[in-house]
Amino acid sequence: MYTIKDVAKLAQVSPSTVSRVISDSKQISDETKKRVKKVMEEIGYHPNMIARSLITKSSQTLGLVLSRSTETAFSSPFFSEVIRGISKVVQNHQYSLLLATAENYKEEGKQCMKMIMEKRVDGVILLASRVNDDLIEKLLLDDYPFVVVGRAPAGARIYSVNNDNIKAGYNVARHLLNLGHRQIAFLNGSNEYIFCHDRYEGFAMAFREFGLEIDQTYVIETDLQQENAYFYTKQLLELDRPPTAIFAIDDMMALGVYRAIKEKNLEIPDDVAVVGFNNDHFTSLISPPLTTIQIPIYEMGINAAEMMMDLLKGKEVIPQQRILSSKLIIRNSCGGKPRKI
Amino acid sequence: MYTIKDVAKLAQVSPSTVSRVISDSKQISDETKKRVKKVMEEIGYHPNMIARSLITKSSQTLGLVLSRSTETAFSSPFFSEVIRGISKVVQNHQYSLLLATAENYKEEGKQCMKMIMEKRVDGVILLASRVNDDLIEKLLLDDYPFVVVGRAPAGARIYSVNNDNIKAGYNVARHLLNLGHRQIAFLNGSNEYIFCHDRYEGFAMAFREFGLEIDQTYVIETDLQQENAYFYTKQLLELDRPPTAIFAIDDMMALGVYRAIKEKNLEIPDDVAVVGFNNDHFTSLISPPLTTIQIPIYEMGINAAEMMMDLLKGKEVIPQQRILSSKLIIRNSCGGKPRKI
DNA sequence: CCATGTCAATCAAACGTTTGCGTAAAAATA
DNA sequence: TATTTTTACGCAAACGTTTGATTGACATGG
CATH class of the missing domain: 3.40.50.2300 (Response regulator)
Structure with missing residues (x-):
């Protein structure tokens, strides 16, 4: 592999000159630049980034x-x-x-x-x-x-x-509350993740605004696995007063929710409303198309x-x-x- | 930031020794190794990979x-x-x-x-x-x-x-043919991609095995966009003899196919059978769950x-x-x- | 003619490693 | 004890760049 020295030799200049040609320094005459560039072109020279990094202290x-x-x-x-x-x-x-x-x-x-x-x-x-x-x-x-x-x-x-997770959580909750839902389940992710916290916080904000309490039996914390969404939704639907709406922390979870609901022969949205989060590509294509949050x-x-x-x-x-x-x-x-x- | 020389100085050895300690060379005594390692630990020394790469000619x-x-x-x-x-x-x-x-x-x-x-x-x-x-x-x-x-x-x-795209294409076609389908559409991706070729080749193999000709009006080449799948499926369904089955080159495309079919108020699989490819996570969760190919x-x-x-x-x-x-x-x-x- | 300035290019040190070679001291052998 | 071998380490060159300092050529101005 060619080095800057090879180029220098072939172009009959010093390595420093070649280096300055590369960085397009103005203390090199156009004529020399042209000559050096031609050589580089001919032999297919590429500067070694490793060597460059060593001295410039930047790895790009x-x-x-x-x-x-x-x-x-x-x-x-x-x-x-x-x-x-x-x-x-x-x-x-x-x-x-x-x-x-x-x-x-x-x-x-x-x-x-x-x-x-x-x-x-x-x-x-x-x-x-x-x-x-x-x-x-x-x-x-x-x-x-x-x-x-x-x-x-x-x-x-x-x-x-x-993204505005709090606001988004708020918007979802308000949407559901406006539609008349009161038994709203929140299928949360792990509390290790801030975004889960935030979405819940927004969710709670809306409830406060409506002067309502959140029923904690409807708030479930699990990890972001579809399977868990499925499992807990089934549990929720077994309750005496099952939720009329379920807010899943993300669309994948919502898929699990869908599965559980359909398995129980319940109808979305008539029996249970569902909201997801992320606007994954498949959300518009499942049935019924999922109401969700789109984040940029x-x-x-x-x-x-x-x-x-x-x-x-x-x-x-x-x-x-x-x-x-x-x-x-x-x-x-x-x-x-x-x-x- | 500390260099190998700093470590050397602090451990009262030469840089070469430090280097050899790092590479765990056996020409360094255990005692010295221990001392040098201790120093490295104390000052939080990490070798500079850039410098190392320069000489070893490997960037790892x-x-x-x-x-x-x-x-x-x-x-x-x-x-x-x-x-x-x-x-x-x-x-x-x-x-x-x-x-x-x-x-x-x-x-x-x-x-x-x-x-x-x-x-x-x-x-x-x-x-x-x-x-x-x-x-x-x-x-x-x-x-x-x-x-x-x-x-x-x-x-x-x-x-x-x-993966065995040819075999997979063959399996899909055979599956459909065994189910009695004869008007099978193939919603192919761009012919720039080899995997598209291969899947089609397998598809064709099965037809040959069954002694059947492929009707080219059912073979559509487009790019891997859901929208196109949707568009062409609608076209296919407008035909005098619409296909009874559609093989989509991947699951995303299959989603588009689903949408078009449902929009026409046709039933899957009763009116049209659909097969996808990839076994994307959503395929088991849409309705009806999609028959597809799982690749490792x-x-x-x-x-x-x-x-x-x-x-x-x-x-x-x-x-x-x-x-x-x-x-x-x-x-x-x-x-x-x-x-x- | 000398001093000064500009331009274009070179020199050489530096970046932080690795590694072949050299060499004292210690250990083994004669 | 003298010689050889081994052990444990140091020296210095090398890797392919960049860059501040330097130089030489040439022009300009007084």
């Missing part, structure tokens, strides 16, 4: 940390979408994307720190969702550039982009990556915490008309 | 090239799953994963070559699906280690892992990554071309009993 690479296990992470379209957004920006800036993957949360934190300590990346984007993410604290301690996708503790050097995942990725790039370029990043709005997509899983109470 | 990183545009790539669960498998192995080998992303195919090839020429990666895994992938030829020319996920041209230095995507990722690692380690890789078997998952979208002809 961003780390991407999925702080859920890879397994569950990728099963959700969320991650795909957000990666897509991030890729787009990263690519525009001629950066690369390094994935930190691991089996579990602890391991992932380690991988992330390793990437950083080993100087493989210039900054990291955290797809964080945990309540007490000690990774964030470590990064702060090291004064290392990072931005988190998801809700992060507010703080001076914390940059984050998130791709845009969140874009924003996160752009914040990161600005940070690295030393630009001022404003605002530090960005919240993108979601949208309630009303389909047929809740019925059209308000039911009477 | 694998490149991952999605040779579809990032956009469509990530919208399919296929990529998520295969990445999951790859990650798993890569992680076990203490390697990292670098993503090559781009807006389009051309750009992606460039990105890939760039990764390589710039020495960022030791090898690449190609999520290739194109018919004439010139990227493969370039890689061969450079004698660069790569393995492709998907069908690759057979060749001496070509390593690949794929995760395992394909595992295999691809393991082949790559073996290649890099100089191990013999056998077999060079691996084909993992798929499975026909029979649900309710084709009806139970053979229909009379």
Whole structure:
């Protein structure tokens, strides 16, 4: 493989000159530039990024940390979408994307720190969702550039982009309450994840606004597995006063809910209304089409990556915490008309 | 940030000794090792991978090239799953994963070559699906280690892992033919992708076996967009002799097919049978549950990554071309009993 | 003619590792 | 004790770049 020295020799200049041609320095004459570039072209020279990184102390690479296990992470379209957004920006800036993957949360934190300590990346984007993410604290301690996708503790050097989970939870609850529902189940995810908290908080807000109490027998906390949604929905439907509506923390869970309801030969929305979250691609295609929340995942990725790039370029990043709005997509899983109470 | 020299100074040894401690060389006494390690621990030293790469000429990183545009790539669960498998192995080998992303195919090839020429990666895994992938030829020319996920041209230095698309296509067709269907539509993807070819080939094989001709009015080639599936299904159903069964090239397409059928107030499977491909998570949850093909995507990722690692380690890789078997998952979208002809 | 300035290119050090070779001291052997 | 072998470590070069300092050529102005 050719090095800068080979180019130099062939073009009859010094390596430094070649380097300056690459960086398009203006202290090189156009004539020389042309000659050097021609040589590079001819032999197919590409600068060795490793060597360059060593001296510039920049790897031109961003780390991407999925702080859920890879397994569950990728099963959700969320991650795909957000990666897509991030890729787009990263690519525009001629950066690369390094994935930190691991089996579990602890391991992932380690991988992330390793990437950083080993100087493989210039900054990291955290797809964080945990309540007490000690990774964030470590990064702060090291004064290392990072931005988190998801809700992060507010703080001076914390940059984050998130969707309005509280508002969204509120909107869902209000929608159902307006339709006359009072026995509304909330099929929550694990309380390890902030977004679950937030959606519940919004949910509760709406109840307060309506002057109503939440019946805790309808609030179920489980993990984000379809199977669990199925299982608990069946349980809910066995109650003496079964819920008339079920809010699932995400669309996958809603699928489980659908299955349980249909298995009981009940009708959606007539017997039970269902709302999901995420507007996954399949939601419009199941029957009945699912009422759900659409969040701008791709845009969140874009924003996160752009914040990161600005940070690295030393630009001022404003605002530090960005919240993108979601949208309630009303389909047929809740019925059209308000039911009477 | 600490360097090997700092450690050396603190441990009162030379940098070379520290380096040898890191690589656990046996020419260093246990006593010295202990002392040096203690120092590293204390100051939180991590070797700079960039510097190491420069001299060892190995970046301990694998490149991952999605040779579809990032956009469509990530919208399919296929990529998520295969990445999951790859990650798993890569992680076990203490390697990292670098993503090559781009807006389009051309750009992606460039990105890939760039990764390589710039020495960022030791090898690449190609999520290739194109018919004439010139990227493969370039890689061969450079004698660069790569393995492709998907069908690759057979060749001496070509390593690949794929699922048995031909067999799977055959199985689907046979299933439908056995059920008595004769007007079977094939909703194919773009002919740029090999897997589309292969599935069709298997499909055709079954027809030949049954001594039947394929009616080409039922064979439609489009791209892998749900919307197109919807559109063309509607067209198919308008025909004088509409198909009694539709084989969609993947599950997403099948969703579009479902929508079109339902919109026409036809029943699945009574009026039209449907088969998908991939066994996406939602297929068991739509109504009726979709008959589809399950492919071992995760395992394909595992295999691809393991082949790559073996290649890099100089191990013999056998077999060079691996084909993992798929499975026909029979649900309710084709009806139970053979229909009379 | 000398001093000064500009331009275009080179020199050489540096980045943080690894590793072949050299060498004292210790251990083994004669 | 003298010689050889082994052990444990250090020296210095190398990897392929970047970049501040330097140089030499040439032009400009006084």
